[in-house]
Amino acid sequence: MINLTIDNQKVAIEEGSTILDAAQIVGAKIPTLCYLKEINVIGACRICMVEVQGARTFVPACVAPVAEGMVVRTNTPSVIKARKLVLELILSDHPMECLTCVRNQNCELQTLAEEFGISEIRFDGAKTEYPIDDSSPALIRDPRKCVLCRRCISVCTNVQTVQALAAENRGFDTLIAPAFNDKLADMECVQCGQCSLVCPTGAIVEKDDVDKVWAALADPKKHVLVQTAPATRVQLGEAVGAEPGSIFTGQMVAGLRRLGFDKVFDTDFTADLTILEEGNELLQRVTQGGTLPMITSCSPGWIKFCEHFYPDLLDHLSTCKSPQQMFGALAKTYYAKKEGVDPADIYSVSIMPCTAKKYECQRPEMFSSGYQDVDVVLTSRELGRMFKQAGLDCSNLPEEEYDAPLGISTGAGEIFGASGGVMEAALRTVYEVVTGQTLESVDFEVCRGLTGVKEATVQVGDLPVKVAITNGLGNARKVLDKIRAGEADYHFIEVMTCPGGCIGGGGSPIPTNTNIRLKRIDATYTEDERMVLRKSHENPAVTALYEEFLEKPLGHKSHKLLHTHYTPRGVNK
Amino acid sequence: MAECACNCGEDELTKQLDKIIDPYRGQPGGLIQVLTKSQELIGYLPKWVQVRIAEGLGVSLQEVYGVVTFYAFFSLIPRGRHKLSVCAGTACYVKGMKTLIKSLRDVIGVKPGQTTPDSRFTLEIVRCIGACGLAPAMIVDGKDVHGRIEPEQIPEILEQYA
Secondary structure, three states: OEEEEEOOEEEEEOOOOEHHHHHHHOOOOOOOOOOEOOOEOOOOOOOOEEEEOOOOOOEEOOOOEOOOOOEEEOOOHHHHHHHHHHHHHHHHOOOOOHHHOOOOOOOHHHHHHHHOOOOOOOOOOOOOOOOOEOOOOOEEEOHHHOOOOOHHHHHHHHHOOOOOOEEEOOHHHOEEEOHHHOOHHHOOOOOOOHHHHHOOOOOEEEOOOHHHHHHHHHOOOOEEEEEEOHHHHHOHHHHOOOOOOOOOHHHHHHHHHHHOOOEEEEHHHHHHHHHHHHHHHHHHHHHHOOOOOEEOOOOHHHHHHHHHHOHHHHHHEOOEOOHHHHHHHHHHHHHHHHHOOOHHHEEEEEEEOOOHHHHHOOOOOOOOOOOOOOOEEEEHHHHHHHHHHOOOOHHHOOOOOOOOOOOOOOHHHHHHHOOOHHHHHHHHHHHHHHHOOOOOOOOOHHHOOOOOEEEEEEEEOOEEEEEEEEEOHHHHHHHHHHHHOOOOOOOEEEEEOOOOOHHHOOOOOOOOOHHHHHHHHHHHHHHHHHOOOOOHHHOHHHHHHHHHHHOOOOOHHHHHHHEOOOOOOOOOO | OOOOOOOOOOOHHHHHHHHHHHHHOOOHHHHHHHHHHHHHHHOOOOHHHHHHHHHHHOOOHHHHHHHHHHOOOOOOOOOOOEEEEEEOOHHHHHOOHHHHHHHHHHHHOOOOOOEOOOOOEEEEEEOOOOOHHHOOOEEEOOOEEEOOOOHHHHHHHHHOOO
């Protein structure tokens, strides 16, 4: 242990820790901007400067290691003066558009300016002028608002291993962008939006489609229906000011109804359906010698990642569409017919914790109903804004139930939102279907949690089923490289693009960090336990869907509506 | 998307480029050496070269481009036959480097970072070249140092470089 003094408080901490870590123990809050725990620790912005006795200059607390006998002062007048200077310099090249910025009141730079009482900027110099890149259906880059903290680069390069962004040029001309300032839409960016989740300002944000939804709701000819992704019910609370881990399922349904949606349905329903299609596909591959391991296909960022970086492994992907797109295809066919609505009049909205879903719904394969199957995707953040605009106080809304039939679901559908959830849901069904026996416990704890790569062998009848579960694309890469090398003997792999799974998706409320992810995961399994039905094959609405419409899993209609194909894309094209 | 004007498919230049890349294949650490040698070969680093290097070394194009644009030494545009490097170190700066640049611009018609349309000169600004006693100074083609330059001497100096 290293002993030091911070603001006259004695503190002991493990060797290798930083001054910032030590300060947290004694309750000294050191401001940070570029720092992002475990992801971006580079000491770039200098807002965390502190005074260390005997040091020649101020030192950045986020990267400076503690030393025995060190005497640190975090808040002397000269430290505060220096921090204000740093802030003023950053702000001198920042467009003062706070009132019209999507990150208004949820911006780390704005918060710092407020905390430090910045009332004027003494430096009136040149401003960086770069065009906004709104080429992507999911994300908007506005480099003018960038503070060059490099969090987006770190998360894209180290966590997701996509490397769509890098720092170009130097000094005042530094620009965080794809090479040759290419458009995000035209390169290997997978649209996962993790960059938008970590950006301290509004330099990378989701493309806001709220107005499209308001317009549809205002159109009396439109039959506007909505599906809500599993993770959204454990996120919406945060987006409207509640504590992380709050479950707002019934309130969200009530609120959506008050916004004027004609039907409030649930992606959990098609998550259950996915299990039946994907589970049968797995059994077919195992028994008929198909490509193994089979890999899940629910996560559109992962699909795009595989198309760009592992096009040789596309045969391993399940051909199942994601639950969102299965829902979209059924809403404008099965539901339209059942309800007697012209599919041309249906406007299908989905609420997702995800930016890549905005991209997915526009893919050319996603028109199997004869129309764009899902018309528009809103992230949890956008839905939060819509609720605020409408003056809906979620905490005080009475809980309501989803509409039938596309709103009926099980706990298995619900856990799709957390890393390991798709695998657990699949195991619950595959086990019972194959063995004909009832599971003693539906809880497959081995699937759960934030570990990057989880592996397990589950005995299903005579077959020991080997599975792997990854979250975060950097972890997916580890398993994919094993497949490439012929060293993977798994049957089934679940890949989720974002760390923690969809509950940590790029469209999640900001902030999203490890602690908050864990709370959302807990909430997800709490929801699962609250459900009467917890296995996808017990969903009565899914059974009815097969009886009335699809006939059987992997049948002709399923093939047409619920399955898809992929496009090898490569990189640097 | 290689925007190579020389039909690079199996072209001689590509073969030579691959010879530069080969010893570093799969080694991201060799990036700067490869870029340096590639620029020596081709004169500058167009997109197709950067893509080939990125794929050869196993790094992202973003990383390659980031390094290329960080160092003033690397160029994204074709260079002229002669490189005019005007020193912008402190001594040269105070002794009239700005006037020198303006005079050069008046004569050759391009700004720093640009190449004349006849590909004769590329004008660039460099950090201190260590010839402070000769300020304001300029190095041509990385070897000929011209010091205490007066604007009227410029045409005479440039005449030496066809």
